[in-house]
Structures are given as structure tokens and as C-alpha cells.
Amino acid sequence: MTIQPQNLKYCESHEWVAPPADNSGIATVGISAFAVAQLNDIVFMALPTVGQSVSAGQEFGEVESVKAVSPMYSPVSGEVVEVHSELVDHLDRLNADPYEQGWIIKVKMSDPSELNRLLDYAAYEKMCAEQG
Amino acid sequence: MLVRVGYATPTLEIWPIRDPHLQSNDLNMTEASRKTPLHSWHVNHGARMASFAGYDMPIQYQGIVAEHTATRTAAGVFDISHMGRLRFDGSRADQLLDHLLTRRVVDMQPGQVRYALVCNEEGGILDDVLVSCLESPSSKIYFLLVVNASNRETIVRWLQPHLADFPDVEFHDVTDATAMIAVQGPKAISVCSRLLPASALQLGYYRARVTDQMSKPCIVSRTGYTGEDGLELIVRAEDAERVWENIMLSGREQGISPVGLGARDTLRLEAGMPLYGHELSEHIDPYTAGLSFACNLKDRSFIGCEVLQEKSKGSLPARRVGLLVEGRRAAREDSHCFDHENRPIGTVTSGTFSPTLQRPIAMAYVNSEMAQVGQSLEVDIRGTRANATIVDLPFYRRPQ
Numbered sequence: 283m284t285i286q287p288q289n290l291k292y293c294e295s296h297e298w299v300a301p302p303a304d305n306s307g308i309a310t311v312g313i314s315a316f317a318v319a320q321l322n323d324i325v326f327m328a329l330p331t332v333g334q335s336v337s338a339g340q341e342f343g344e345v346e347s348v349k350a351v352s353p354m355y356s357p358v359s360g361e362v363v364e365v366h367s368e369l370v371d372h373l374d375r376l377n378a379d380p381y382e383q384g385w386i387i388k389v390k391m392s393d394p395s396e397l398n399r400l401l402d403y404a405a406y407e408k409m410c411a412e413q414g
Numbered sequence: 415m416l417v418r419v420g421y422a423t424p425t426l427e428i429w430p431i432r433d434p435h436l437q438s439n440d441l442n443m444t445e446a447s448r449k450t451p452l453h454s455w456h457v458n459h460g461a462r463m464a465s466f467a468g469y470d471m472p473i474q475y476q477g478i479v480a481e482h483t484a485t486r487t488a489a490g491v492f493d494i495s496h497m498g499r500l501r502f503d504g505s506r507a508d509q510l511l512d513h514l515l516t517r518r519v520v521d522m523q524p525g526q527v528r529y530a531l532v533c534n535e536e537g538g539i540l541d542d543v544l545v546s547c548l549e550s551p552s553s554k555i556y557f558l559l560v561v562n563a564s565n566r567e568t569i570v571r572w573l574q575p576h577l578a579d580f581p582d583v584e585f586h587d588v589t590d591a592t593a594m595i596a597v598q599g600p601k602a603i604s605v606c607s608r609l610l611p612a613s614a615l616q617l618g619y620y621r622a623r624v625t626d627q628m629s630k631p632c633i634v635s636r637t638g639y640t641g642e643d644g645l646e647l648i649v650r651a652e653d654a655e656r657v658w659e660n661i662m663l664s665g666r667e668q669g670i671s672p673v674g675l676g677a678r679d680t681l682r683l684e685a686g687m688p689l690y691g692h693e694l695s696e697h698i699d700p701y702t703a704g705l706s707f708a709c710n711l712k713d714r715s716f717i718g719c720e721v722l723q724e725k726s727k728g729s730l731p732a733r734r735v736g737l738l739v740e741g742r743r744a745a746r747e748d749s750h751c752f753d754h755e756n757r758p759i760g761t762v763t764s765g766t767f768s769p770t771l772q773r774p775i776a777m778a779y780v781n782s783e784m785a786q787v788g789q790s791l792e793v794d795i796r797g798t799r800a801n802a803t804i805v806d807l808p809f810y811r812r813p814q
Contacts, residue, residue: 349766
């Protein structure tokens, strides 16, 4: 599966979610290139465990840069079915590619309609341009 | 008695102190509306700006770690114009300052700089400052006090009754008339070698003199807040951008980087230097803060002296320590410290991931009986405990 920023949905708090490309109901979650650039110098990431449940808008982990720690909020509700645990030891992948290589968790969605409440690429880009 | 230091070529006064336009009377300006003379340079060079002590300041340009590393390995240039610069003229200026500062001032010779504290009657720290004794090109001896931006108004207010007691001392807040630029790092002196006269480059550590930067008047001191060798320059506000550009140009081939307040904080933390509002406050005395070296108590009568006499002899409830924290997560300000029996023993005042040590470091106040180098303890980092060990400060010492 290729993850293209244009095809993702976004939270205002800069997490992205790739809607399932098949009928698995499994969405992939990460943080945007804008977030990575803003955080700068990421040194640590705290991730959930497989089997943990997450809710839309609730914290599922944290990302820490030299200067500050920022919570990551889940764009959707459901159960964590996969965690990109090697990412913690290769945080530079986030700088190189926060989409394909920098995905963070996969969530089996309990309510796919939550995707409709998120920003599309154009709306998210506009929001970032205003913040940038 | 003051000993004169000769100058090869007399330069201009750094500011015409009698020109009322160059005095700062705008201490009531709205918060965050203040800009340093280098503000537009920062904005034009892509700095991420944020409000700090009422100033719109650069937090970072290319990134905290890159700027931090540039300062440790080559040179960094910092706009520190937000720091307050207070000038005292008159034959009794030394006596006035001697009454306000924890270090002796009356014996200072032109060219000397001292780190000192301003304390209240209870021995609480109102600010930590650098006091310089300078000789102007017209052979006038005066004193310059560099104070924290966040404390400038407090200190100016604190001065007022004492200035009234010393009517012959002329006081000028010259902050807005001037800019202050730090050049720090192993290549700092070399970067400045094309820009400053030899007399300025040969200054010893904690020495200062009035000189010029390509005919622009300039006060140079061998001081800094990074743990590196380097200089701090005070120039006229209207010359600031030229001087800054000259430094950037001169340092380009040597890997100089502009450095924002983000890396200024990680650099000073690695160097074990306290920051007002974090390690220092009105509720902390110099002995608790580990700054006994900044107090001369013998035969002195400065404000707070009597209380500090007691503190220097008595037992202190807590002490400032350095912590090496295990794992990758940094213990930040206000994280609580516990002993292994889960008893609260202290609080973190500053913490970061150290770019040089590649691990989290912190400073904390810890109960005196636990505040021993090698002591193991636990820090609560947002609900999870991490082990930490008390270590000697500083965390980083530059290679000699």
C-alpha cells in the first residue's frame, strides 16, 4: 500500500490517518510532515501496545523533541492491531518520510464514520499555511 | 583606587549618555511588543519567533540540535539584546552597586567582570547579573550591569530608593539604545579575529573593554552562557545589524550558525548554569542554589548579607543538583523526584535531552541529605518513573 499525503485525512492536532484500502477496516495512523518540521529534533516516541483500545481525540502516545513533549491523539476509535515499534530506534525515518516509512500505529476501526469528521488534504494544508 | 588602562586609539563613546533619546523610558510598553534591533534579520532568515520576557525573540533557525552542535563544534551567534543593560556613572557608583550585589564591587578595576546576585533582605535571589567595570575612551570609569530580561523592571524598581541615597550616581537604562550579541564556541575568537582589535581578542576570561568593531563603538567581554569560550558584544542599536552581518560573514567558512533561545537553553543546561525563573527565584538563596562562589560576605554590608551569613554556616534544607536520567524521556520542569521508598525528595527545575551527551539531563532541588553525587533516585515523568543519578555539575566541560 502506498500512502500519499493527498489521500489522507487529518486531525487539527496534526495526526494523519490512511483509510483502509480494502475491507479490513484497518486504518494506518501517523503524524504529518508539518508536525515533524515543527517539532524538530525528535528524540523519543512513546507508543501504545497491540490490543490497546484508542478513542478518537484521545491521547495514544507521545512524541518528544529536545525542547518539548507533545501528546499524539488518535484520529479514530478502535483497537491497536499493529505498532511500528522499530520507529522508536529510527526516528530519523520521520524526517525522511513521515508517511510510508514513518507510520506509527494501525487501528481496527470501530466506527469508520469518524473519518468523515476529519480534515481532507486541502483543508489541512490550508490550516498549516495559516499556522506556518 | 582605580587604575587606568591605556588605549592605543581612543574610540567613540558607545552611547552619548546625555542624549535623552537614547534612554529607555518605555518600561511600561505592552508585553510581547518589544523587538530587538535584530528582529527583522531573524524574521527575514526564517527564524521561528516566540514571545520571551516581553520580546519577540528567535527560538530557532535551522533547529535546536543543529544550532547546539554548531556552537559546540564551531561557533554560534546569539541575539541577546533582550537582556537588560544598566549603566552607572559617578564616583560613588561602585559603592551603590556594592550595597546591592553579593560580590564586592568597590575593589573592581576597569576591565573586570564579575558574576553576582541581587538579593532581597531575606537573602532571596532577585536576579543574577554580570557587573563590569569599564573605562570609556574619555577615561571615565563607569559600571555596567547586565540583568535578565524578565527581571529588568524589577531591578530598575529595586534600584530607585538606593539611587535616591546616592544622588551623585547617574543611572541610565541603556537597553533600548544598544544591542547585545554573543559569539560562542571553539572558533568564536577566530571568527572575531578579522573584526575586532587584538586587545579585544586577547581579553582574559571575565574581562571586558570598550573598543570598536570596524569603527563602530563596542563593549567586548570574554563571557558567555554556553560553556564555550567566546565573547559578548554590546553595540549601538543602529549598528547591530551591520555587526551581526559582519560576524556571520566572517564565520561562514568556519561553520557559524545563528542560534535561537532554544539551543541557548540546552547549551546553558549542559554547562550547569542556572536560569532565573527556573533554578533561581526570590524563594531561593544563593547557598541553596550552589552559588556560594558568587557571595563575598567578609566585611560587607550588602542587602541580604546578614541572612546569607547564617545560611553560609547553617544547614540548608535542599540543594541544587544535576541529574542524569535513564532512558530517552526527559524529565521536564516540575517533575517530582522520589527516593526508592517513594518519599518525595525534590523537584526538577529544568530538563532536556542533551544533544552532546545524547541522553536526558536535568537540574533539580533535592533534600540536602539526599543531595550527594552518586545518589540514585526516581523521577516521575508524566506518570512513569525513571531512574536518575545525581552527578556533578556541569554535565559538559569544553575540552581544554
